[in-house]
Amino acid sequence: MTQPRKNAPTTRGRPFEPGNPGRPKGARHRTTLAIEALLEGEHEKLTRKAVELALGGDTTALRLCLERLAPARKDAPVSVELPRIEKPADAVAASAALIEAVSTGEITPDEAGRVMTLLTAHRTILETAELAARIAALEEARTPRRS
Template sequence: MTTPRNPRANTRGKPFELGNPGKPRGARSRATIAAEALLNGEAEGLTRKAVEMALEGDTVALRLCLERLVPPRKDSPITIDLPPITSAADVVGASAAVLTAVAAGEISPDEAGRVMALLTAHKNIVETGDLERRIAALEEQN
């Protein structure tokens, strides 16, 4: 005969009481607080030393300094000719232009997916605006 497994049987230490939210958001660990206390007022000197080491040829220090000066780009801008979108129906032409750009190799499918997500969001905004205008017109008639 097997007994049902009790998930609390395997917990280490005393489990949190129900309703306990745990650590508050933004709480810092003791190690972080201790490191901040040690480095308090030393940021300028440490930065100066890292730059000096980089200028002397220390490649690790050089990479550290360059990463701070010129962070890596997360994405790059793309250029696509899209028709103006003033109504929800205009999104069809814009999405066709995006697909044409992908087929021509002008943009990647990943970039196209992000543009299509923007087009979808814009279409929803345009539709909401159209509905607001129509409802306002109907309310004026009554």
């Protein structure tokens, strides 16, 4: 039996039915659609005006233009020397090299965490491939050969 909701008396209207998926992916809000309809065909003029204001010294317009021209990077490449990883045991040496790089300040702990995630995934892939090969060899050895 389901428990009554704590805020049931203050909820306006009926709550969504269980399993209601909500708004479909890609669906757009009415306000967004209305704004897009208003701006239809005006993009070039608005862009030109923003550039003119930026060139005229408007710092807000300048920042807007620069953010569009060269957006801030979400992440940057991480350069760290790691040994080649060809078998799961090699991941231990790579992990040690990664920790060494953090301790010497070559990379940040956050960068090391992201690289470690890649190392862990790669190790798992290598282990899975190794296990699949071992299982195949066992099955091959178990299957009687016909002469």
